[in-house]
Amino acid sequence: MKLTVLGNCSPYPTKDAACSGYLLQADKQNILIDVGPGTLSNLQQIIPFYQLDAIIISHLHQDHCLDLLPMHYGMEKSIKYGKREEALAVYLPFDGGDELQFIQAKVGDEFHLQQIGQETELELGNLKVSFQRSNHPKECYAIKVDDGVKQFVYTADTGWDKSLLDFAFNIDLLLAEASLLEKDRQYAKAGHLTVKQAVQLGIEAQASKVLLTHFWPEYEQSEIAAEVPETEIEVELARILKKYSF
Ligand SMILES: [Zn+2]
Numbered sequence: 174m175k176l177t178v179l180g181n182c183s184p185y186p187t188k189d190a191a192c193s194g195y196l197l198q199a200d201k202q203n204i205l206i207d208v209g210p211g212t213l214s215n216l217q218q219i220i221p222f223y224q225l226d227a228i229i230i231s232h233l234h235q236d237h238c239l240d241l242l243p244m245h246y247g248m249e250k251s252i253k254y255g256k257r258e259e260a261l262a263v264y265l266p267f268d269g270g271d272e273l274q275f276i277q278a279k280v281g282d283e284f285h286l287q288q289i290g291q292e293t294e295l296e297l298g299n300l301k302v303s304f305q306r307s308n309h310p311k312e313c314y315a316i317k318v319d320d321g322v323k324q325f326v327y328t329a330d331t332g333w334d335k336s337l338l339d340f341a342f343n344i345d346l347l348l349a350e351a352s353l354l355e356k357d358r359q360y361a362k363a364g365h366l367t368v369k370q371a372v373q374l375g376i377e378a379q380a381s382k383v384l385l386t387h388f389w390p391e392y393e394q395s396e397i398a399a400e401v402p403e404t405e406i407e408v409e410l411a412r413i414l415k416k417y418s419f
Pocket residue numbers: 232234309311330
């Protein structure tokens with residue numbers, strides 16, 4: 174599998190970095206996981222958006238879903254002008270908030286919106302996708318993709334949660350949110366992990382590699398890197414447009 178980081182910061186994009194968005198490519202599938210502000214532009218550095226096979230949105234906080242709205246203009250035209258035949262499947266929680274109603278009101282038939290939940294299992298090509306409710310104030314799901322050989326888990330937004338250890342056990346790549354430095358640990362109860370907790374999650378789950386993401390723009394990257402604890406597993410800070418193969 175190949176994962177390209179399209180956006181790694183939250184809750185607002187910076188001049189260098191878009192919000193959450195990741196292109197997962199495996200088994201001839203192009204799957205966009207989260208579509209935060211700025212990711213649509215970065216996606217097109219890799220593939221045309223109309224070549225996507227699916228979009229999976231972890232939750233409807235705006236730093237994870239807003240670029241779906243401008244993408245609908247492009248997708249609509251792609252179908253109209255014959256670049257694409259079918260509507261694009263978009264899997265997302267139907268948590269009933271204002272955001273869902275807004276998305277439903279703004280997009281058209283070019284997107285096929287489908288509800289995800291704890292029990293959802295998707296088959297995209299030969300890829301199996303499953304979900305685990307995360308510890309976050311909004312209905313939010315960690316996402317696991319299994320190609321039969323390798324396994325990938327994205328924590329999405331979450332506070333520390335033991336169920337994620339089981340969900341991510343023994344996987345090849347853990348993409349973990351690392352929103353906070355230790356000095357701001359009190360904000361973790363709002364449903365986020367510190368850098369240390371994110372790495373600890375990978376260590377306890379015995380992941381082969383941890384890729385940290387969802388960085389608060391007010392932090393320096395050097396401050397984040399300095400809080401990565403000593404460990405034998407591989408840990409890296411997600412870089413925009415870098416491709417990770419596993
Ligand atoms: Zn969130």
